[in-house]
Amino acid sequence: MSRLARPTDNRVIGGVCAALARRFGTSPTTMRVVFVASCLLPGPQFLLYIALWILFPSEGRVRTSAW
Numbered sequence: 001m002s003r004l005a006r007p008t009d010n011r012v013i014g015g016v017c018a019a020l021a022r023r024f025g026t027s028p029t030t031m032r033v034v035f036v037a038s039c040l041l042p043g044p045q046f047l048l049y050i051a052l053w054i055l056f057p058s059e060g061r062v063r064t065s066a067w
Helices: 016-024 028-038 045-055
Strands: none
Touching (some): 016 028, 016 045
């Protein structure tokens, strides 16, 4: 499984959907459609997106260890 980091390519807003798509092995477009569809339901989807945007590091800032 890959590490959660916002990619530098294939971003639309913050790269959160692209990072989740890479992690779960699906396309970023599918993840974006799922997110937009979830926004039709009640809940804190936008707050979750912003929190993940803050928590997921950008791909250029992630260090890979030799372990």
